[in-house]
Amino acid sequence: VFLYGAVALQAVGERMPAVAGRAVPAAALLLLLLPAGGNWLDSGRSVRDCSVLSQRAGPWACYGPRVGFFVSAAAWTADGLPAGSAVMTRKPRHFYVLSGHPSRAFPFVEDPDAHLALADQLGARYVLLDQWDGLAARYVGGAVRGRPEAFCYLRGFGAPVEGGAQLLGILPPEERAAPPEPSADVGIVACPESYYGRDVDVPEAYSSSSTIPLLADLDS
Structure with missing residues (x-):
């Protein structure tokens, strides 16, 4: 011009x-x-x-709350998860640098069987449902909606409507119950204590019998 x-x-x-x-x-x-x-x-x-x-x-302050909650989640897992844990995330390299835990990108498909197959192959027992962008909400969220009985809730970082992230556990194949009837309200059970690090207090509100509403705010 x-x-x-x-x-x-x-x-x-x-x-x-x-x-x-x-x-x-x-x-x-x-x-x-x-x-x-x-x-x-x-x-x-x-x-x-x-x-x-x-x-x-801090160095991530200019990136906004969505990235900030991803960073908070990754930093918490450094001591919050058992040693040697693997986590599927949107940004594996960032997550590894911040947490020290090996990470792999989740499949960019909504098919829950693809997510579970990759997790089983990698030995990954965790997946981060964050809002760095819209991909985790679409693909991880789609997988959880399709097979909520295969996941468990570990910890939240910020409110979903504010760009928060939710750390989920992936149950082993033998503990995945039969798929439930389709429902508009998606809920998953709380993760057992073995999913937490040794020195981490398991939140009392999330006992093993709790069902945690999930994903509703991401749809709004």
């Missing part, structure tokens, strides 16, 4: 007196650069604001 504009301005300048021929292109160029200059100033202010926010609230 700037190249075509410069050629056009040169042609106009050649048809005008010398003084006007120099003034018109200069004025036109200034008009073209003013919006860009405003954007540069706004970008500079955003960088400064982000730098201040990062110093106060």
Whole structure:
């Protein structure tokens, strides 16, 4: 765009007196650069604001609550899960760096059997239903809706409507009950204590007999 504009301005300048021929292109160029200059100033202010926010609230503060809850979940699992645990997530490399636990991306399909087969193959007993973007809600959420009896609830990080994440357990094949009747309300049982790290207190509200409503807020 700037190249075509410069050629056009040169042609106009050649048809005008010398003084006007120099003034018109200069004025036109200034008009073209003013919006860009405003954007540069706004970008500079955003960088400064982000730098201040990062110093106060940590390096992920500028990414918003959705990424922040992913980070909180990964950091909690460092001590919250048993040693050697594997977790399927949206961002495996980020998760590994933050938690120290090996991670693998969940399948980008809604078929629950694909998720369970990969988990069994990897020996992964956990999956993170986060809102970094919409993929976990679509694919992990679809798998949980299809086979809720194969999953258990471990811990939540923030409210779903605020971009929160939910850490789920994946039950071993022999503990997966028969698929329930289809229902609009998806609930899963709480994970047994063996899914938590040795020094982690199991939340009292999530006893082994509880059923945890799930995914309703992600649909709104």
